[in-house]
Every structure is written in C-alpha cells, then in structure tokens.
Amino acid sequence: MSHVGKKRKLDKSRQDRLYFDSYSDVTIHEEMIADHVRTNTYRTAILRNSESIRGKVVLDVGAGTGVLSVFCAQAGAKKVYAVEACSIAEQAAKIVKHNNMEDRIEVVRGTVETVELPEMVEVIVSEWMGYALLHESMLNSVLYARDKWLKAGGLILPSKAELYIAPISDPVAEDRLHFWYTVKEQYGVDMSCMSDFARGCIMNSDITVNSVTVEDVLSHPARFAELDLHSVTVDHLRSVEGHFRCESFGSATVNAFCVYFTVTFPCPDKAHALVLSTSPFKPETHWKQAVLYLDAPTDVVQDTPVTGTVSMYPSNQSARHICIHVDYTIGEQKRRSKTFSIPDWSAEAQP
Amino acid sequence: MSHVGKKRKLDKSRQDRLYFDSYSDVTIHEEMIADHVRTNTYRTAILRNSESIRGKVVLDVGAGTGVLSVFCAQAGAKKVYAVEACSIAEQAAKIVKHNNMEDRIEVVRGTVETVELPEMVEVIVSEWMGYALLHESMLNSVLYARDKWLKAGGLILPSKAELYIAPISDPVAEDRLHFWYTVKEQYGVDMSCMSDFARGCIMNSDITVNSVTVEDVLSHPARFAELDLHSVTVDHLRSVEGHFRCESFGSATVNAFCVYFTVTFPCPDKAHALVLSTSPFKPETHWKQAVLYLDAPTDVVQDTPVTGTVSMYPSNQSARHICIHVDYTIGEQKRRSKTFSIPDWSAEAQP
Numbered sequence: 114m115s116h117v118g119k120k121r122k123l124d125k126s127r128q129d130r131l132y133f134d135s136y137s138d139v140t141i142h143e144e145m146i147a148d149h150v151r152t153n154t155y156r157t158a159i160l161r162n163s164e165s166i167r168g169k170v171v172l173d174v175g176a177g178t179g180v181l182s183v184f185c186a187q188a189g190a191k192k193v194y195a196v197e198a199c200s201i202a203e204q205a206a207k208i209v210k211h212n213n214m215e216d217r218i219e220v221v222r223g224t225v226e227t228v229e230l231p232e233m234v235e236v237i238v239s240e241w242m243g244y245a246l247l248h249e250s251m252l253n254s255v256l257y258a259r260d261k262w263l264k265a266g267g268l269i270l271p272s273k274a275e276l277y278i279a280p281i282s283d284p285v286a287e288d289r290l291h292f293w294y295t296v297k298e299q300y301g302v303d304m305s306c307m308s309d310f311a312r313g314c315i316m317n318s319d320i321t322v323n324s325v326t327v328e329d330v331l332s333h334p335a336r337f338a339e340l341d342l343h344s345v346t347v348d349h350l351r352s353v354e355g356h357f358r359c360e361s362f363g364s365a366t367v368n369a370f371c372v373y374f375t376v377t378f379p380c381p382d383k384a385h386a387l388v389l390s391t392s393p394f395k396p397e398t399h400w401k402q403a404v405l406y407l408d409a410p411t412d413v414v415q416d417t418p419v420t421g422t423v424s425m426y427p428s429n430q431s432a433r434h435i436c437i438h439v440d441y442t443i444g445e446q447k448r449r450s451k452t453f454s455i456p457d458w459s460a461e462a463q464p
Numbered sequence: 465m466s467h468v469g470k471k472r473k474l475d476k477s478r479q480d481r482l483y484f485d486s487y488s489d490v491t492i493h494e495e496m497i498a499d500h501v502r503t504n505t506y507r508t509a510i511l512r513n514s515e516s517i518r519g520k521v522v523l524d525v526g527a528g529t530g531v532l533s534v535f536c537a538q539a540g541a542k543k544v545y546a547v548e549a550c551s552i553a554e555q556a557a558k559i560v561k562h563n564n565m566e567d568r569i570e571v572v573r574g575t576v577e578t579v580e581l582p583e584m585v586e587v588i589v590s591e592w593m594g595y596a597l598l599h600e601s602m603l604n605s606v607l608y609a610r611d612k613w614l615k616a617g618g619l620i621l622p623s624k625a626e627l628y629i630a631p632i633s634d635p636v637a638e639d640r641l642h643f644w645y646t647v648k649e650q651y652g653v654d655m656s657c658m659s660d661f662a663r664g665c666i667m668n669s670d671i672t673v674n675s676v677t678v679e680d681v682l683s684h685p686a687r688f689a690e691l692d693l694h695s696v697t698v699d700h701l702r703s704v705e706g707h708f709r710c711e712s713f714g715s716a717t718v719n720a721f722c723v724y725f726t727v728t729f730p731c732p733d734k735a736h737a738l739v740l741s742t743s744p745f746k747p748e749t750h751w752k753q754a755v756l757y758l759d760a761p762t763d764v765v766q767d768t769p770v771t772g773t774v775s776m777y778p779s780n781q782s783a784r785h786i787c788i789h790v791d792y793t794i795g796e797q798k799r800r801s802k803t804f805s806i807p808d809w810s811a812e813a814q815p
Contacts, residue, residue: 139658139665143643146655156651183653204661211657292494300507302534304497306562307490310555314490 142178142201145240148399154389155240156184158270158378161387163188165268166236172196174225174239174258175251179205179218181238186217193218194234196225196258225258234262238270244322245403246276246374247425248435248455252340253347269342271376271389278357279334279393280367280419280443281325286315286406287368316368316406320437320455325371325393325402331413332359334373334392337423354424361413367443368410372403372423405437405453417444428454493529493552496591499750505740506591507535509621509729512738514539516619517587523547525576525590525609526602530556530569532589537568544569545585547576547609576609585613589621595673596754597627597725598776599786599806603691604698620693622727622740629708630685630744631718631770631794632676637666637757638719667719667757671788671806676722676744676753682764683710685724685743688774705775712764718794719761723754723774756788756804768795779805 146152159166159181167189173182176195182205185193195205195218206220221228237258243249252274259269290311296304337355361367371393378387391400413419421441428434440450497503510517510532518540524533527546533556536544546556546569557571572579588609594600603625610620641662647655688706712718722744729738742751764770772792779785791801 139662142658143640143662146647146651147643149650152651178655178658180647180651180653180655184651187652204658207657208653208655212654289494292498296497296531299500300497300503300531300535301538302531302559303563304529304531304559306558307493307529307555311490311494 142204144399146178146180150396150398151240151389152180154378154387155181155238155270158380158387158389159184159188159238161380162268162270162378164381166190169235170194170232171236171238172225172230172234172258172262174237174255175241176205176220177201177240179208179220181240182218182220183208183212183214185236185238186214190217190236192232194230195220196228197222198224225254230262233264234267235264236268236270237263242274242374242376242400243435244400244455245320245372245425245435245437246274247350247353247427248320249433250350250427250435252345253350255342256345256347256350259342268379271378272342273377274340274342275336275375275377276338276353276355276372276423276425277334277336277374277392278359278370278372278423278439280331280359280361280413281329281369281371281404282331282365282367282410283323283325283329283369283404283406285323287366287410289315312408316408318451318453320435320453321404321406322401322455323404324397325404327393330371330393331361331363331365331367332419334371334394335359338425350427352424352426354422356422357420359419361415361417361419363415364413366410366412367419368407370405370407370439370441372405372437373400403437405439405451407449408451411443411446413444419443421448493555495750497529497531501747501749502591502740503531505729505738506532506589506621509731509738509740510535510539510589512731513619513621513729515732517541520586521545521583522587522589523576523581523585523609523613525588525606526592527556527571528552528591530559530571532591533569533571534559534563534565536587536589537565541568541587543583545581546571547579548573549575576605581613584615585618586615587619587621588614593625593725593727593751594786595751595806596671596723596776596786596788597625598701598704598778599671600784601701601778601786604701606693607696607698607701610693619730622729623693624728625691625693626687626726626728627689627704627706627723627774627776628685628687628725628743629710629721629723629774629790631682631710631712631764632680632720632722632755633682633716633718633761634674634676634680634720634755634757636674638717638761640666663759667759669802669804671786671804672755672757673752673806674755675748676755678744681722681744682712682714682716682718683770685722685745686710689776701778703775703777705773707773708771710770712766712768712770714766715764717761717763718770719758721756721758721790721792723756723788724751754788756790756802758800759802762794762797764795770794772799 171185171190171193173195176197182193182195202222209218239255241251293307294305335357337357373391375390436454438452442448522536522541522544524546527548533544533546553573560569592602644658645656686708688708724742726741787805789803793799
C-alpha cells in the first residue's frame with residue numbers, strides 16, 4: 114500500500130532524527146554488508162591504498178557497523194576515528210573490540226558536523242552514496258569533514274563520483290497497465306478503463322528504485338555530471354546538473370529514464386583506478402538504479418537522438434531528499450520536462 | 465530501510481485520512497484484483513447465491529473498484545449501492561458505466577457510517593479483511609452497515625470468519641542471524657557479535673506479513689476464534705480472543721507463530737459452503753500470513769504441546785492498527801507472553 118498524503122516542510126532536527134533513526138535497524142546494515150560489489154570494492158580500494166594509509170590517521174564518516182574502519186586498520190592505519198551518529202555506533206564499538214582493534218579504532222558517537230577530534234586526519238573514507246547517488250545528501254557531511262579535518266594533500270576514498278542517464282523501456286510498467294485489459298477475460302468484468310488511472314499512478318513523478326534489466330536499456334548511457342571530491346563544494350551540491358545525448362540502439366518504445374552512478378577510488382598505479390559501478394550493465398548492487406517514468410511512452414528507431422539536461426537538487430520539503438528534473442527531447446518531438454522525487458514516507462504522513 | 469521513531473496517538477480524522485488515502489493508488493487494487501483466490505472465491509460465492517441476490521438490493525461496503533458490485537449485478541441484483549470513501553470511487557463509477565450497469569449499480573462516495581441510502585438492503589457484500597484478518601478494522605464498518613441498512617433475515621457475504629494459529633520454524637530469520645557469522649569468512653572482519661542486536665531487530669514485536677512455507681509449519685493449525693457476522697458486535701471486536709492447543713509434528717525449533725484466517729460464504733446447498741482460506745497449506749493470497757517472532761527459539765519434539773491464548777485488539781495509537789497478544793507455553797517451559805503490532809509507518813513519523 115502506498116500512502117499518498119499532503120506534504121509539508123519538516124524542520125531540520127526532525128528530518129535528522131528520522132534519517133538517523135532509519136539506520137538503527139539491522140536490516141539496512143545487513144543489506145549493505147551483504148552487497149558484495151560495495152563491500153569488496155571498498156575493501157580492495159582500502160587495501161590497495163595501504164601505502165597511503167599505513168601509519169596514518171583516518172576519519173570514517175558515517176561509519177555504521179565500522180566495517181570500513183576495520184579495513185583501514187587492517188591496511189595499517191595508526192588511528193581510525195569512526196564517526197557515527199546513530200545508535201548502530203554501539204555495535205561498531207563491540208565489533209572493534211571483538212576484532213581487537215580498540216587501540217587503533219575509536220568509535221565517536223555524533224554527527225561529523227558536531228564531534229571534536231583530537232587531531233587532523235590524512236585520510237577520509239566514507240560510504241556516503243544514496244539512491245541516485247545524492248539521496249540522503251550525506252555527501253555534504255563528507256565535504257564538511259574534508260574542509261574541517263583533512264590535512265592538505267590528504268586522501269579521500271572514493272575521490273570521484275559520476276552520474277549517468279539512459280533511456281529505457283520498462284516492460285513491467287507496461288505489463289501493469291496491460292493487466293487491466295485482462296480482467297474481463299479472467300472475471301468477466303471489463304476494467305480496461307482503469308488503465309489511464311493506472312498510468313497516472315505508476316508513471317508518476319516518484320523516483321522508483323528498481324533493477325533495470327540490460328535488455329531494457331535503449332542506448333549507451335551518457336555521463337551528465339562528475340563530482341571531484343577534492344574540489345566540489347556544498348554550494349555546488351545545491352544543484353548538480355549536466356547535459357546528455359544518447360542515440361537509440363534500435364527500434365523500441367522509451368517509457369523511462371534510468372539514472373545511476375559510479376564512484377572511483379584513487380590507486381597508486383593510476384592505470385588501475387578502482388570503480389564501484391551501479392550500472393545496469395554491471396553486477397547488481399543494493400542501490401539498483403533510479404527509474405524515472407515518462408508521462409507517455411515514445412517510439413524511437415535506430416540512432417534516434419535522446420538529448421536533454423538533468424538537474425538534481427535537494428527537495429524543499431526535506432534537504433535529505435533528492436529531486437531530479439529532466440528536460441528532454443526524443444527525436445523530432447518537442448522538448449518535454451518532468452520533475453521526480455523520492456517519495457518521502459515520513460513527510461507524507463503529515464497533516 | 466525501516467524508520468523507528470517515537471509513536472504518538474493520531475487523532476481519528478487524521479487516521480481516517482491516512483487510511484483512505486492509501487487506497488487511492490492503483491497498486492493495492494491491482495494486487496487485490498490479481499489475487500485469484502480472493503477474487504474468484506468472491507465471484508463464485510456471489511454467483512452461487514444468485515437465487516438470494518436476484519431482484520434484491522445489495523450494499524457493497526468499501527467497494528473499491530466496484531468489482532464485487534459488478535458480480536452482484538451479474539448475479540441478478542436489482543440495485544447495488546457501491547459505497548466507497550476513497551477517490552477510487554471515481555474509477556468504480558467509470559467501470560460501472562463501461563460495463564453498462566449504471567441502471568443497477570450506484571456508486572456512493574463516502575464512508576458507510578455517513579452516507580444515506582434511499583432504502584434498506586437485502587444483501588451486504590464486502591471484502592473487509594485486512595492482514596491478520598482485523599488489521600485496518602474495516603469489519604466495524606460492515607457491522608455498522610448491517611445494523612443500519614440490512615433488513616432482518618438478510619444475507620451477508622461472507623458470513624463467518626475464523627482465526628487460526630500454528631507454531632512455525634522460520635529459516636529465513638535464522639539465516640539472517642547466521643549471516644553475521646559469515647562476514648569474517650567473506651571480508652576478514654568478525655561481526656558475529658552483531659547477532660544479538662540482529663535478533664532484537666528481526667525477532668521484534670512487529671507483526672511480519674510473510675508467506676509461510678508449508679514445511680515450516682510445525683503442527684496442525686488450531687482455530688482460536690470465530691466471528692459470526694450476523695451476530696458479532698463492535699463491542700466484541702474490542703478484543704477477539706481464544707485458546708489454542710497444538711502438538712508438534714516432530715522435532716524442530718519453534719521461533720515464531722503464524723496467524724491466518726478463513727472466511728466462509730453461505731451456500732444454498734449448505735454441504736458446500738465456500739471458504740476463502742489464507743492458510744499456508746492453501747494457494748497463496750495477497751494476505752499471506754501474519755508471522756509473530758518469539759524472543760528466543762525453543763526446541764520441540766514429536767507431540768510437544770504448544771498451548772496458550774491469543775487476543776487481538778485495536779492499537780491505542782491507531783484504532784485501525786491491530787495488536788496481537790499471545791500467552792503461550794511450549795512443552796514443559798514456563799508460560800511466556802509477547803504483544804505484537806503492525807508497524808505503523810504514519811504514526812512512527814510523528815515527533
């Protein structure tokens with residue numbers, strides 16, 4: 114069931130409380146640790162950078178269960194500050210103790226914006242990426258930590274993020290619309306007139322988090338934004354935007370865009386930078402892809418250009434919630450635009 | 465992600481708004497219509513009772529898309545009042561028109577407690593069952609409609625509801641706890657100390673709606689309550705309770721109870737009463753089963769008695785949310801009790 118209610122602005126402390134509370138349950142941590150692409154890429158990246166980490170001081174922003182902090186200690190860090198605002202910090206402290214790393218890892222309970230560390234750090238590690246990269250806007254906290262606690266020339270893991278978009282044809286959504294045409298055959302009641310209403314509900318302006326099947330991607334994805342974590346500013350995150358141009362592989366019906374991201378870890382041997390990709394062409398991660406449904410499907414043929422601009426910015430209702438605005442042109446059609454957002458269950462429950 | 469927040473009491477009108485809003489999206493209606501067990505059983509029951517429906521006036525309580533009203537018209541009803549409070553009523557009106565039944569079906573927008581009908585009815589049909597039967601407490605509305613609008617000796621479809629309980633062994637929950645013991649092998653970090661925390665989160669007091677596999681049911685289910693829709697009162701629904709006694713099929717570990725329901729439709733030929741069952745031993749429905757996790761798993765052997773009492777009552781926070789309290793004794797163990805409730809996302813978002 115989906116609760117569709119009126120939205121109102123949440124005050125900042127309330128937003129934060131809801132956000133941090135959501136990480137107090139084991140499920141999200143289980144999902145993140147069990148995501149082998151995520152956890153193994155971080156592990157490999159940290160171990161490959163052990164020359165830069167050995168003997169150094171590390172800050173883990175939003176440490177969760179502390180798994181990345183343990184990887185850093187294993188890579189030889191002299192000291193790791195595992196900063197975590199949620200009560201999961203208590204579990205992180207147990208895990209640190211259980212792995213005999215209390216001398217090297219210090220779990221610090223609090224937000225990175227408010228905690229005091231006894232020293233500057235040489236390395237920042239963080240797994241800050243949300244759905245569509247920027248949902249939950251935890252990157253702001255990483256940038257805050259960088260500006261406040263990272264020594265000049267320090268290392269940031271990962272050091273770069275990139276955003277991609279591609280037109281897709283989602284058969285599941287079309288099947289759901291078609292369902293209403295099948296009711297007569299099943300039960301003798303003609304419900305085909307429901308399909309317009311169904312289209313309005315399914316192809317709405319919510320960002321849908323879903324696994325996109327490779328065959329449903331209609332062109333090479335286009336990169337529309339890149340964030341260099343050494344130079345990007347909080348100000349820049351108020352609107353992350355860029356252009357894209359895709360060309361259809363063949364004849365198909367576009368009914369959505371798919372947005373996904375990659376993050377890149379620096380490597381001593383620069384030829385082998387390590388990329389954590391959430392592309393539909395790569396093994397699935399718990400981030401899946403962000404699917405943005407168009408109001409009406411559009412036919413394309415081979416090489417039909419699909420062009421436009423994407424901008425991503427925090428929602429007015431809640432700064433942790435991302436909005437994605439897409440201006441797009443498919444072939445000879447007129448320019449269209451649509452604004453999407455992640456449904457905000459907490460805000461929706463407001464009167 | 466699960467949002468765990470402080471709860472507060474919602475005022476009645478707010479609860480109603482949230483409840484009715486949830487039925488304005490197409491997804492829930494698609495799920496209900498696509499549930500063949502549900503829709504076909506209602507269809508068969510209505511058609512089998514056509515002798516009692518032909519030429520009569522019917523009230524459909526919470527008509528949704530109006531599918532049951534159409535079945536009643538097909539069974540020969542002279543007039544069907546399809547009462548629906550949500551905006552889905554607009555779709556019901558379209559469907560009625562689309563099926564050329566405007567002369568026989570009148571969609572009435574409003575709650576059954578507030579609408580005025582021009583006449584008394586001979587038949588009430590309603591699909592009012594929620595998770596664990598009573599979640600959403602729509603039965604109250606059916607009883608209100610019965611007392612206000614049903615002529616003496618009228619028909620109620622369905623006419624009886626029964627509740628069952630059985631001890632189960634849920635391997636998924638145990639696998640999730642075991643996961644934390646596998647992290648060391650996967651990533652070289654010992655996270656086994658997370659399993660207590662995980663048990664607290666997973667085996668919590670939420671009612672989990674899940675499909676229970678037949679092999680995981682450890683005894684014949686025991687019926688603990690029966691509601692006769694002709695005689696049950698709103699007062700009775702303040703606490704639906706009963707005793708149960710189960711005997712284990714064999715050696716196993718009980719880690720949960722499973723609660724489910726059946727509803728029965730009267731049939732002219734009483735030997736063939738039609739039952740809509742949500743038993744784990746029957747084909748799956750969208751209601752699945754309600755799973756109640758115990759705090760600690762308990763071993764049983766063949767014929768170990770599992771006895772106790774169950775009581776189901778509306779939550780203090782929201783009358784539409786059900787609580788299930790189970791007092792139970794497994795074999796020679798001391799009596800234990802635990803109270804469960806359906807997580808209330810809307811209430812949880814409150815400050």
